[in-house]
Amino acid sequence: SAVISQKPSRDICQRGTSLTIQCQVDSQVTMMFWYRQQPGQSLTLIATANQGSEATYESGFVIDKFPISRPNLTFSTLTVSNMSPEDSSIYLCSVDTAGGAGEQYFGPGTRLTVT
Amino acid sequence: TQLLEQSPQFLSIQEGENLTVYCNSSSVFSSLQWYRQEPGEGPVLLVTVVTGGEVKKLKRLTFQFGDARKDSSLHITAAQPGDTGLYLCAGGRSNDYKLSFGAGTTVTVRA
Numbered sequence: 001s002a003v004i005s006q007k008p009s010r011d012i013c014q015r016g017t018s019l020t021i022q023c024q025v026d027s028q029v030t031m032m033f034w035y036r037q038q039p040g041q042s043l044t045l046i047a048t049a050n051q052g053s054e055a056t057y058e059s060g061f062v063i064d065k066f067p068i069s070r071p072n073l074t075f076s077t078l079t080v081s082n083m084s085p086e087d088s089s090i091y092l093c094s095v096d097t098a099g100g101a102g103e104q105y106f107g108p109g110t111r112l113t114v115t
Numbered sequence: 116t117q118l119l120e121q122s123p124q125f126l127s128i129q130e131g132e133n134l135t136v137y138c139n140s141s142s143v144f145s146s147l148q149w150y151r152q153e154p155g156e157g158p159v160l161l162v163t164v165v166t167g168g169e170v171k172k173l174k175r176l177t178f179q180f181g182d183a184r185k186d187s188s189l190h191i192t193a194a195q196p197g198d199t200g201l202y203l204c205a206g207g208r209s210n211d212y213k214l215s216f217g218a219g220t221t222v223t224v225r226a
Contacts, residue, residue, distance in 0.1 A: 042217060
């Protein structure tokens with residue numbers, strides 16, 4: 001397992017601005033993932049972030065809108081750029097500690113509201 | 116279209132009752148995970164099943180993986196208000212590091 005923290009836990013931002021979300025893990029992991037979730041709904045994968053390589057984005061998500069950094073094996077950031085109210089959501093990071101075996105451990109999430 | 120179909124979408128029961136949540140797919144998975152998420156928190160991994168026909172018990176929770184590894188169920192006996200939350204199933208495949216999530220089942224247990 002892994003213990004994951006996220007900052008900030010929540011934020012209210014104005015449209016047109018950007019917010020960077022941080023994800024810190026208590027152990028070194030190869031695979032980190034960023035998800036978006038509407039309250040009470042399922043998770044949508046934004047991108048996979050592996051240390052030492054460019055993030056891999058899912059269909060409908062682009063690097064210009066959601067740039068990701070992965071400077072080392074315990075840390076990653078997701079930036080939500082040029083925000084609009086449609087970006088209001090919960091953003092979650094997760095890690096796979098077993099190298100792709102399927103089990104993922106999640107951070108507590110960042111609740112973003114864009115006004 | 117969700118690769119994993121969960122049912123029901125919502126479930127509201129009285130404390131002490133039993134409940135079952137289903138997770139079905141037309142695809143075969145090498146592993147199936149169940150998560151529970153409470154408001155304001157991230158999903159918490161409850162169990163992973165990997166063998167067709169496998170049954171795992173975690174106190175009052177029983178998880179089953181279908182023989183063909185296409186479906187799974189979560190059964191809660193004598194539900195308690197602390198069981199309230201969003202239950203998510205997720206499937207993993209051996210040739211893919213990503214998980215496919217179901218739409219989720221919101222369970223409310225009334226005291």
